[in-house]
Amino acid sequence: MNAPEAIDLVAELSKLRAEVTDLAARRDIHKALNAYMRGQDRLLPEVQRSAFHDDAWVDCGLFAGRASDFIDFAQGFLAACDASQHLIGQVDIAPDGDKATGEVYFIAHHRITEDGEKKDLFVAGRYHDEYENRGDGWKIARRKEIVDWARTDAAADSFLKDQVGLHLAGRGEQG
DSSP, X not given: OOHHHHHHHHHHHHHHHHHHHHHHHHHHHHHHHHHHHHHHHTTOHHHHHTTEEEEEEEEOSSOEEEHHHHHHHHHHXXXXXXXXXXXXXXXXXXXXXXXXXXXXXXXXXXXXEETTEEEEEEEEEEEEEEEEESSSOEEEEEEEEEEEEEEEEEOOOHXXXXXXXXXXXXXXXTO
């Protein structure tokens, strides 16, 4: 191999390494996003907590403060719901070294009881996030929740009453 070919090979390997590093960051950040959502819906605070650095900050409008305190707040709100499901939509992550920013679309469905009536609360919005890899993996360092729209409807699930063979969800690891 002559010198120009060796230089080209080194440059190609460098580009490949950068691409793999970028893809791994995006994958690991997405794992943190999934842990956050799963921890919320299954009422598993330690799973939700694993998505954040210990000193992370969250501002969801109703609460602004340390992520650990936010998790207590969110788990309390969600425990009062009969069920919840948070879905991740578009995810735009921009890694830059050991830091990254991201915008994550979500839609959340909560079965609530209001004035003795079962209702469905839908909330859709986006998370504006900052992520960091501090040597213990990619985690959320800062999160701001933006609500785009919300609505509350009377529960309409007569289908479930007629389907006795369905496996209906519960909370926790087995839910």
